[in-house]
Amino acid sequence: MALSLSNLLYVARDAMATNAKALDVTGQNIANVNTPGYARRRADIEARGTSSDSYGGVTVAGISRAQDQLTQKRLLDIRGQQTSAEERSDSLSPVEAAFNDANGTGLSAGLAQFFNAFNALASKPTDTTARSGVLNAAQNVVDGFQMATTSLDASRADLLAKAQGYTKQINEAAKGIADLNGTIQAALGAGQDASDLLDKRDMLLTNLSKVIDVQVSTNPNGTLLVRAGGQSIVEGSSSGAMSVDLDPQGNLAFKLSSSGSTPTTMAATNMGGSLGGLRQARDEDMTAIRQQLDTLASDFSTAVNTIHAGGFGQDGVTGRNLFSYNAAAGAKSLAVNAAMAGHPEFVAAGSTAVSGANDVARQLASLDSLKSAGGGTKSITESYADLVGDLGLRRQKAMNDADVKGSLADQVQALHDQTTGVSLDEEMVDLTRFQRSYEASSKLLKTFDEMMQTLINLK
């Protein structure tokens, strides 16, 4: 290449343009320091080689977007686990409130009152007030079971509605990702900078992973394949529509519909994210608590009825149950025998029709000290205490998981931000560096100008 003074002019011009572009990128980074999902950019500055057809100098080869796919994948996983545990804990909270005996709710006071009422009847078998006290206490126990089952059923119904809300969020996010897949594929194909689009897609993916556990793979054309619940919910520029309903057992059933195809069943136990936590709380935890409550109601009514039916009311009639219970309907069906309601004289106190007989009342009063629940392994009160303990353990585990996963997620987020986050320290150094380079480039231009003046003034 022949040495030409005009090359210096081009070198100076390109240096000024390159540093101006780098300053522009730095400005973008500073401006977006707090923008969620923004990944820092770098101007890829490279020297232009000198050759016969190149005057050298510098140029911006492109704008690169910082990314760390490994930590991003870990972040998607761990955030999903965190939101799953948080959702499980939050979902169990109202149920726990219905069993919070320390704060005045729950069954324990009612059960104690019931057994005490029979104690009082044993002391005063002919006393109408004591007999009415038994019926009132029986109704209180029934009310306690009703409140607990109502709380469980209401929570399960609320959680179904919430799950339906989550599926809407999932569908919107999936559609957004699919749309962006198409746009990104087109932009990359045309050689355009797709950083902003990638930021938006990553943001949607992050939001999606909080609601449902996703497995993501990147195609060579830049599009993402997103799978959840064993099905592809985003494939290229098309996305499926997820729906949730109840299966015959009353548990959540998830389906995925793609245009023109039959809805397919998604693996319910593999949901993860908020939806997975919600499902676990609703269909595992609450179901288990409800079953324990049903068993307790069954054990309680069976034990009481067996003894009570062996006694005589003041009217000399025997064989009456104090409670009615339908095993198929569970604890919700527990009620004071309709034939007994309003008839304290029907309450059996003794095993004979003699007025002062009180052995049946005595047996019922001491029922709580017998192993009449849990298949003969524990008392009614112990069985209830175990139920509450189990509920507490389940929620405590969810809370602990949420704390642990939250801390882990913060650490992974920090790791991820190490690569992709904006550091103002770094940007301020870059700002100064590129400004100085720009000044130097302009000085180069001025030098060229002075040299040209020298050359012109030679004559």
Add this chain to the structure above:
Amino acid sequence: MRIADTTRMDRLVNTTSQLDRKIATVSQRASSGIALDAPSTDPVNAAAYLRARGNVDRLKGYGDSVRDARGELELTESTLAQSQDIIARGREIALQAANSTYSAQDRSQFASELGQLRDQLTAAANQKGPNGYLFGGSKTDTAPFDSSGNFLGNGDARKVEVSPGMTVTMNGSGAKAFTAAGGQDVFALFTQLQTAVASNDANAITALGQNLTDAHAQVGTARGDVGYELQRVDVADSAQTTMKTLWDQRKGEASEIDAAQVYSQLSALQSTLSQSVAAARTQLQTLSLNRFG
């Protein structure tokens, strides 16, 4: 290692909000005095609390039984004591009437008094308590003795549980106290004595006086049985007080705060929060833009 500004800010916010949450929880415990604000706070203690609370609640019921049993037994005991006094008076009359110096008019007065004593004894044996007749066994709605002194009740013991696993009999046995089932038919003795006194049958009077001594002991035995049950009620009462203290203590241990621990925890958290806020202030003051200003 690069530290992104978002990381720095997130850490400030997370640290402060975590401390705020902990302080709120501990403050709530300090102000309410309840450590067990929900079963999930301490599931093991929640179950222990429920067991303890169940026992405390049940002890209240046993306390009522103790009160009822004591009331009925004390009434029974005093009625039997009154019956013994009546029999003692009958025995005194027998001793006096056995002395032949008394005139026919005196004996007539003795016989009349014996009739009254018999009526008083019948009234005592038919004494009613808060739960019906005291001496009819479980037949509490029918007077256990008719005017002829025939026993119409039964021998059932009316038992009541006064403490977990401990039952007491809250009625005295009318049959054993007043009828031949206990050795002497007390009412028949009075009738016979009245007849013997009226007819001045000294031998019969002496023999019946001896029988009344036996009857006095017989009622005394029944009274002793009642006294024994009263003692057991006292034992149950005392045991309940001890158990209530124990269960209350366990209930408290399971649910209430350890004030010293909670206040020291609160103080430590507040101190940490102050340090955290100071550190945050320093970081905010040394932000890059300020440094490069």
